[in-house]
Amino acid sequence: MEEKDAKFLICDDSILARKNLSAMLRSFGYTNILEVSNGQDAVNAYMHEHPTVVLLDIVMPIKDGITATKEIMAYDPKAKVIMVSSVGTQTNLREAIKAGARDFIQKPVEESLLSQVLEHVMA
């Protein structure tokens, strides 16, 4: 698969956060981008769409990002999940990695950091 054909799933309850992440991905040349606004929808979308990378917020209604990550990893242990959250506490970092997330990006997201993390995760 060509790298730029990668499919992304952005899951964040903030429209603004989804818009910003989507714009950054587009600026990197990616165009296949799906957006959902809660953890349950992320799990459902993952099962139907099999995205290459999931960018997942932690604090969300209905189902939080850590729980969603656990469910995605149970379905597909090779899933590439990156947590993107404003709450990068030691507890959340630990829980995210334990749940199976490949990396953690503290909000506000810097484009250069997102690019580096994607390069590492998609390698």
Place this chain on the structure above:
Amino acid sequence: MDTMEQMRDVLSRSNYESLSSSMTDFIKEYIQKLIADILTYVNTDISVGQIELVPEYYLNKELSQEITGIPSAYSAMDAPENVLISFAAQYSKEDVNEYDLLVKESLLDFLNLHNGLFVVQLSKLNICELNLAAPKQNGAFLMTSPATGDITVIPVTFPYGTIRFLLCELDGSRS
């Protein structure tokens, strides 16, 4: 002047110091971080008015987020719509002109960003490990202080008007 110096300068011109003996360390840290985050992500042309401790506060519309854990706290913001629109436009860098979904989302996004960075700061300093509930928007809401203390009202004035940021500590068991 770096952001920390700017924050101290802004607060030194308010009643923050004179009121600090009436506030918990948690509230004081929150106010300092709030001003630093506004200076970093929104606008450097701000001033802080008279910080007040009140038993209740009527919000025309609820834009709030709960900080969970021990201690837990309720945070919110309040201002006339035109001021909120200007704040949202400046923070999100979006062309918004009316109080619509994107404005509300931008306001909650700022609250979530600031509260998140505040919680991360407390975690990094090994003070406590807190978390956040999802931010919420509702209609009119009467905010009443719990038994643990008053509501702290932090008026921040921008070139386009004043936004009142509100914080009250809740009982840890309510989280």
